[in-house]
Amino acid sequence: MPTPLEFAQRLRDAFPDVVAAPTEFRGEATLVVSDPARIADVCGHAKAQLGFDFLLDVSSIDNYGDEPRWTVVYELYGLGHACHLRLRTSVGEEKGEVPTVSAVWRTADWHEREIFDLMGIRFAGHPDLRRILMWEGYPYHPLRKDFPLAGKPTDLPEVAFTRAAPLEGGPFVTVPGGKDTIAREPRARTAGD
Amino acid sequence: MESPLSAITGSVATTEFGYNSKIEGEVVHTQLDSALNWFRKNSLWPMPMGLACCAIELMAAGASRFDISRFGSEVMRFSPRQSDVMIVAGTVTYKMALAVRRIYEQMAEPKWVIAMGACASTGGMYRSYSVLQGVDNIVPVDVYVAGCPPRPEALLDALIKLQEKVSREPITRILKRDSGPAQYGRLGIEVSAQRFEDIPKN
Numbered sequence: 001m002p003t004p005l006e007f008a009q010r011l012r013d014a015f016p017d018v019v020a021a022p023t024e025f026r027g028e029a030t031l032v033v034s035d036p037a038r039i040a041d042v043c044g045h046a047k048a049q050l051g052f053d054f055l056l057d058v059s060s061i062d063n064y065g066d067e068p069r070w071t072v073v074y075e076l077y078g079l080g081h082a083c084h085l086r087l088r089t090s091v092g093e094e095k096g097e098v099p100t101v102s103a104v105w106r107t108a109d110w111h112e113r114e115i116f117d118l119m120g121i122r123f124a125g126h127p128d129l130r131r132i133l134m135w136e137g138y139p140y141h142p143l144r145k146d147f148p149l150a151g152k153p154t155d156l157p158e159v160a161f162t163r164a165a166p167l168e169g170g171p172f173v174t175v176p177g178g179k180d181t182i183a184r185e186p187r188a189r190t191a192g193d
Numbered sequence: 194m195e196s197p198l199s200a201i202t203g204s205v206a207t208t209e210f211g212y213n214s215k216i217e218g219e220v221v222h223t224q225l226d227s228a229l230n231w232f233r234k235n236s237l238w239p240m241p242m243g244l245a246c247c248a249i250e251l252m253a254a255g256a257s258r259f260d261i262s263r264f265g266s267e268v269m270r271f272s273p274r275q276s277d278v279m280i281v282a283g284t285v286t287y288k289m290a291l292a293v294r295r296i297y298e299q300m301a302e303p304k305w306v307i308a309m310g311a312c313a314s315t316g317g318m319y320r321s322y323s324v325l326q327g328v329d330n331i332v333p334v335d336v337y338v339a340g341c342p343p344r345p346e347a348l349l350d351a352l353i354k355l356q357e358k359v360s361r362e363p364i365t366r367i368l369k370r371d372s373g374p375a376q377y378g379r380l381g382i383e384v385s386a387q388r389f390e391d392i393p394k395n
Contacts, residue, residue, distance in 0.1 A: 151322025162287045165320045
């Protein structure tokens with residue numbers, strides 16, 4: 001039975017020009033795909049040739065202040081061989097677009113809509129790229145780092161409105177592993193605390 | 194909770210309490226306010242606005258162990274036309290907010306609202322871009338229930354509190370008045386009802 005690292009190596013051998021050497025952490029293999037335009041090809045190969053028939057999740061990271069700003073992460077799983085594989089690819093803010101993998105796994109349709117809705121990354125070739133959680137006409141992408149935690153006021157008559165939430169000195173931060181409950185409990189903290 | 198008989202007799206002062214049908218016949222003396230309020234408060238049909246986990250406790254309150262029918266509120270109506278009290282049980286998101294308000298407006302008068310749990314009362318732990326910070330921003334709330342989620346006993350206690358409030362309403366005075374447009378909710382949304390400022394504080 002191949003291990004996740006062996007699958008990652010085989011995927012790298014198929015795309016040596018865009019896939020970097022796999023890294024392993026606690027038995028989980030991660031591959032970085034350097035060219036985001038090729039992600040659909042790499043994913044298609046992983047499904048057709050390596051048996052990764054289940055896309056567990058697609059998520060996104062906002063590296064605010066760094067370039068490239070966006071990282072998209074694909075969590076792959078094979079029901080036949082029970083191995084996980086993680087693919088990462090990054091794209092800059094001015095392009096802000098990654099090819100869709102919804103033609104490879106149909107479940108990617110809604111995952112990519114969620115990323116488009118909350119992070120604002122577009123997916124080229126997506127069959128139905130609409131917002132999925134917020135309503136049509138909501139003007140922001142709320143999971144971006146430069147979007148305030150409290151939200152922003154908006155108004156769309158007859159559809160929905162939003163107001164900034166009162167934070168009362170927050171956001172409130174919980175410190176895990178504090179020596180007592182007073183040290184651990186959620187409160188407004190500055191970077192020095 | 195008041196006994197039904199004392200609610201019938203209302204504010205009539207009686208030193209020797211009791212009703213002897215052999216002497217007085219099949220007649221009960223009371224005030225119209227008291228009688229109407231007694232009818233109302235013992236058949237408050239809920240509109241279950243179950244939006245999150247509080248709705249599980251709302252279901253528990255309706256099931257046999259807690260049995261909300263002991264208080265006349267077992268008839269969960271999923272139509273606003275047939276319900277008296279909207280129990281907002283759960284997190285009200287901005288996406289849902291106007292739907293909640295529309296359903297409230299579709300309810301026939303008289304109508305009341307119970308905000309069940311921290312989220313419905315204040316937004317709870319969701320100090321967030323997506324969550325309405327308390328359903329009292331869009332509808333007038335009669336009773337708030339603390340808890341995350343509140344136990345069914347807490348909801349039943351809120352129902353009893355609401356019954357006490359209903360039994361104090363000057364109902365005939367409200368019925369006689371012409372109702373014009375008024376604003377309710379902290380966000381000032383217009384409705385045609387002036388009922389809410391009229392209830393005396395106890």
